[in-house]
Amino acid sequence: MADTNNIPHEDGLDHSLNLLREGYMYILNRRRSFESDVFETRLLGKKAICMGGKEASEVFYDPDKFKRNGAAPKRAVETLFGKNGVQTLDGEAHRHRKQLFMSLMTPERLQILRDITEKQWDSALSQWEQMEQVVLYEDVQILLCRVACEWAGVAIKEDEVKKWTKELAALFEAAAGVGPMHWLGRNARNHVEQWIQELIEMVRDHKLVSSENTALHKFAWHRDINGELLDIETAAVEVINILRPIVAISIFINFIALAVHHYPEETKKLKNGDGKFAEMFIQEVRRYYPFFPFAAAMVKKDFTWNGFNFEEGTLTLLDLYGTNHDPKIWDNPDVLNPERFAGWEGSPFSFIPQGGGDYFMGHRCAGEWVTIEIMKVSLDYLANRKDFEVPDQDLSYSMVSIPSIPHSKVILQHVKRGM
Numbered sequence: 001m002a003d004t005n006n007i008p009h010e011d012g013l014d015h016s017l018n019l020l021r022e023g024y025m026y027i028l029n030r031r032r033s034f035e036s037d038v039f040e041t042r043l044l045g046k047k048a049i050c051m052g053g054k055e056a057s058e059v060f061y062d063p064d065k066f067k068r069n070g071a072a073p074k075r076a077v078e079t080l081f082g083k084n085g086v087q088t089l090d091g092e093a094h095r096h097r098k099q100l101f102m103s104l105m106t107p108e109r110l111q112i113l114r115d116i117t118e119k120q121w122d123s124a125l126s127q128w129e130q131m132e133q134v135v136l137y138e139d140v141q142i143l144l145c146r147v148a149c150e151w152a153g154v155a156i157k158e159d160e161v162k163k164w165t166k167e168l169a170a171l172f173e174a175a176a177g178v179g180p181m182h183w184l185g186r187n188a189r190n191h192v193e194q195w196i197q198e199l200i201e202m203v204r205d206h207k208l209v210s211s212e213n214t215a216l217h218k219f220a221w222h223r224d225i226n227g228e229l230l231d232i233e234t235a236a237v238e239v240i241n242i243l244r245p246i247v248a249i250s251i252f253i254n255f256i257a258l259a260v261h262h263y264p265e266e267t268k269k270l271k272n273g274d275g276k277f278a279e280m281f282i283q284e285v286r287r288y289y290p291f292f293p294f295a296a297a298m299v300k301k302d303f304t305w306n307g308f309n310f311e312e313g314t315l316t317l318l319d320l321y322g323t324n325h326d327p328k329i330w331d332n333p334d335v336l337n338p339e340r341f342a343g344w345e346g347s348p349f350s351f352i353p354q355g356g357g358d359y360f361m362g363h364r365c366a367g368e369w370v371t372i373e374i375m376k377v378s379l380d381y382l383a384n385r386k387d388f389e390v391p392d393q394d395l396s397y398s399m400v401s402i403p404s405i406p407h408s409k410v411i412l413q414h415v416k417r418g419m
């Protein structure tokens with residue numbers, strides 16, 4: 001391990017394989033061994049900088065220093081993101097598109113989302129009571145697909161719910177996949193894009209009435225900064241940017257179930273609470289368990305920070321998981337402790353499970369409030385409103401596979417409606 005350009009760097013031609021082998025821990029392991037929050041490596045054949053921690057996150061989210069266009073790996077664009085979505089935009093074009101995303105997140109729209117989520121949990125419970133066992137990950141995805149479509153104004157035929165749930169899930173399950181997994185993800189993207197493009201065309205041709213405040217309606221009629229309607233492909237990519245991640249909340253819901261099962265003392269505190277502890281519990285689930293490992297950007301123009309030189313065009317990864325487990329920020333970061341959020345003052349740069357910085361000006365997740373609301377409703381059902389048994393199974397989860405999902409996908413049996 002030598003030191004050039006004053007950034008500690010990993011020797012060797014390429015470390016993409018190490019990244020695959022070490023997954024969520026890749027950046028954190030090196031931040032520890034270099035005793036530095038910034039280091040240089042080589043990924044996908046090119047120089048790359050990795051960094052983590054609060055200060056690094058502040059720099060990463062400075063739009064004068066980093067840009068997004070060209071930062072996402074081609075594989076992720078082909079599966080997870082789609083082409084020309086908000087993730088790839090910079091400057092005024094980004095702000096204009098992001099404004100539309102954020103206009104979907106009003107208190108009224110979030111209340112509608114909570115109501116839909118409760119309705120879907122009730123209806124799922126009625127079905128689960130008739131079943132011997134439920135595979136939570138899979139059944140919650142179906143529930144969330146219904147929530148996502150209803151909230152976004154996307155009509156879905158009852159006999160196609162399972163099919164579209166699987167296709168939407170394939171988009172994020174394949175994000176870091178190689179070989180057949182990647183191909184499944186690409187196929188799913190083609191199918192889902194075609195489905196949503198047809199709906200957008202129908203809205204524009206007035207053959208489908210869409211409710212005004214829904215994502216489908218807003219993206220169908222959105223005009224870019226030049227006053228032009230979005231092309232149909234891009235409008236569909238953005239509607240899918242709402243549907244896909246809502247289905248992905250199934251991963252956090254699996255981790256809620258794990259936390260409820262593994263930490264009964266914490267779960268007891270949820271009973272008859274005023275909602276404050278539930279919120280702390282959710283925040284701790286989002287901090288503690290692995291989900292999005294890092295965010296990627298490109299250095300916009302040469303700059304120096306803390307004596308380190310960042311060269312224009314260098315791929316830079318911000319360690320999201322590692323920042324949420326940084327001992328400089330969190331006491332005993334590897335212990336699940338919702339109480340840590342009791343007096344938490346909040347910081348857009350130190351607690352970053354869904355990215356950091358400003359929602360409107362930067363690339364922080366547009367759906368963070370949606371995620372928290374759906375998680376709160378789901379926690380209430382899992383902890384307070386139903387009884388179930390957890391049979392013997394492998395509840396462990398990988399720190400390498402991205403995304404990480406408990407190996408058994410959380411099997412529940414003899415589900416009954418609770419008090």
Ligand code: HEM
Binds near residue numbers: 086252
């Ligand atoms: C399931 C849990 C979720 C996780 C872990 C998550 C995580 C993230 C992360 C890490 C980013 C990128 C931040 C960056 O590049 O700096 C992001 C961006 C984004 N997320 Fe989420 N997200 C989730 C749910 C959602 C939901 C429910 C929605 C929509 C309803 C959503 C919509 C978006 C959009 C549109 C962006 C792009 C924002 C931009 O580029 O300006 N996400 N998310």
